[in-house]
Amino acid sequence: MKLLQVPVIDISAFSAGTAEEKQHIARQVDQACRDIGFLVISGHGVSPERIADMRRVSRAFFDLPHAEKARVARPAPDVTRGYIGMEEESVGRLRDANAKAGDLNESLMIGPVDLPPAAYAFAPEAGKHFAPNLWPEQPAELREVWSAYYREMGKLAQTLMRIFALGLGLEETFFDDKIDRHISRLRVRNYPAQIAQPVPGQIRAGAHSDYGSLTILAAEDRPGGLQVCNAEGVWVDVPIVPDCYIINIGDLMARWTNDTWVSTLHRVVNPPAGSGEDSRRQSLVFFHNPNYDAEISCIPTCRAEGEVPRYQPITSGEYLRNAFVTTQN
Template identity: 45%
Template sequence: MSSAIIAEIPVIDLGPFGDGDAPGAAEVAAAFDRACRDLGFVVVVGHGVPQAVIDAAHRSARAFFDLDLATRERYAAPPGGFVGYRGLGAEGLSYSLDQEAAPDFKETYTVGRIDRGDEPYFTSQLGRMYMPDPTWPAEVPEFAASWAEFYRQMDRVAWRLMRAFATALALPREFFDDKIDRNISCLRALNYPHPSTPPQPGQLRAGAHTDYGSLTLLSMADAPGGLEVQRDDGSWAPVRVPADAFVMNVGDLMAQWTNDRWRSSMHRVTNPPPDAIGDTRRQSLAFFHQPNYDAEVIPLASCCGPANPPKYARTTSGEHLFMKMTKAKNLNV
C-alpha cells in the first residue's frame, strides 16, 4: 500500500484487500478509515479495471460530445428523468450550499443501472423510477458496449470498496453485500468544453457541492481547470491523478450512515486559468454508487456511543436520494 500523497489526497492500493479476505485487508481498511475521517477523498490504485476498458468508455463519451448539438439534444433527459443528455448550463450545484449559483459550465450524459431482472423490485413503478432504461446514442456504435462494460467494472470496484468500508467500521465484511446487490447507481460523463467567452460572475465548471450517495468513483483526464476539495480552513486542495487511477470520495449517505464519523466534503471543478495555452477541454467519468433503493440506513452502532448519540433518523437509500433530488429541484442525481 502506497503512502504517497497527491495534492494532500492519500493514495491507497486496493489490490492487497482482495475481496476482504486477503492478508493485507485489515491494513487497507484502516487506511480508508483514516482517509474517510480526514478529507473523505482517496486516490484508488490497484482497482483491477483494465486500462483498455477505461479508455474505451472515455473515447465513446468524447465521440458523443463531439456530435453536433442538435444530435446531442435528441438524447436529452426527459422531464423529471435523469438518464440522457443535459446541455451547458442545465444545472448548478447550489443545493449543497442552500444558495443561488451560476449554472455550471459543463454538459453531461448519464445512464442508470445496466443489469436488471424481471422481478417486481426492478419492474415496479418505484423500480422503473430509480432504474429507467438506458439510452444509447446510435451515432456512436461502440457507446453501449463500452459503457456497459465500464459500468460493470466500476460496480465491482464499488462492491470491494464497500467491503473495505465494512471492515474499517468494525462490521462483518459482508455487511453491505445485501444492501448493494441491486443498487441504483448511475454512470455519468461530464464534458467541460474549452470556454470561448469569459465565465459569468461566480460561474465554475462545477460549483461547490457534495455528492449524494455512498461513494463516488471518478476517472478524469487532466487539463487546466480541475477538481478541488475543500480543506477544514475553507481553502481548496487541487486533485491530480494518473489516468489509470480513480478518485474516490465519500457521499452524504455514507456520512449519515457513519453518524458523521466519515466526511462528505465539498468539492468543485474550477475554470482554466485565463493564461492557459491551447485547448483546455476536460472530461470525466463519474460512477455514483447508490445502494438498493430499499436499503435501510440508520447510524451504525460502531459509530455511535454515549458521547456520540445517533444524529439521524432512519431512512432508506431511495428516500434519501429522492430527498436530495427534490432539494436540488431536479431528478438528475
C-alpha cells in the same frame, strides 16, 4: 495527524490478501474517509484499455451537434437518464439554495444496465430508479462500451464497500445485501474549452457533496480541475495520478456513519484565462448508490453508548429522489 491532502492508497492486495493485509488497507481508507472524505486508489484492476474506450466513445458523442445530443435529453428532473446541456444544472444548489449560475459542463448518464426482477424494479416504491436508459444512435458502439464499463464499476464498488465495512469495524460483507440491486449512475461530464469569460461566480461545477455511498472518478490532468475543501477550510487540488481512480464518499455514507466519515465539499474550477483547447476536460464518474429500499441509519460501530444519531432513518431511494430534483435549473 489529520490528513489535509488526498492520499494515494494501493488496494491491490485486498481481493486475495491475508486478513492482516486487508486490515492494513481498511485502516488507511478509514483514516482518509474520516479526515478528508477523498482518496486516490491504485491496484483497482480496471484495465487502461477499458478506460480509454470509454473516453474515446464519450468524446465522440460530445463532439456531435447539439441537436443530435438533445435527441436523448433528460426527460424530467426526477429521471436520471440522458443528456444534460451546458448550464442546465447547478450541483451547488443542494447545499446553497442561492446558487444561480448553471455549471459549465454537459453530461450524459445512464442507470442500471442489468435489471433485477420486475417485481422489484417496477414496484411503486422503486419510483423511477430503474427507468430505461436513453441510448444515442451515435456513436454506434457507445451502448456496448458504456454497459461493460458500468458492470466493471459495480464490481469495483462492491470491493470498496467491503473495504469500508472492515474500516468501520464491521463484517466484510456487511453492505453486500444493501447494494446487490444498486441504483447507481454512470455519468460522463464534458467540460469544453473555455473561450468566453464565465459570469462572476460561475465555475465548471459548483461546490457540492455527492449524494450516494461512494463515487469512482477517472479524471484528466487538464487545466481547471477538481478541488476538495479540507478540514481547515482550505481548497486543495486532488492529485491526478496515472492509472488511478479518485474515490470519495457521499452523503448516504456520511449518514450511515453518523458523520464519522465526511462527505466533503468539492468543486471543479475554471482553467486559467488563455488555456485554450488544452483546457477541455472529460470525467468518467460512477455514482454508486445503495438499493432503493436500503435503510440508511446509524451504523452501531459509529455511535457511542447513549449517543443519539444525528439523522432520522431514510431509504436510499427517498434521499436520492430529493437530491436529483433540487439540482436542476
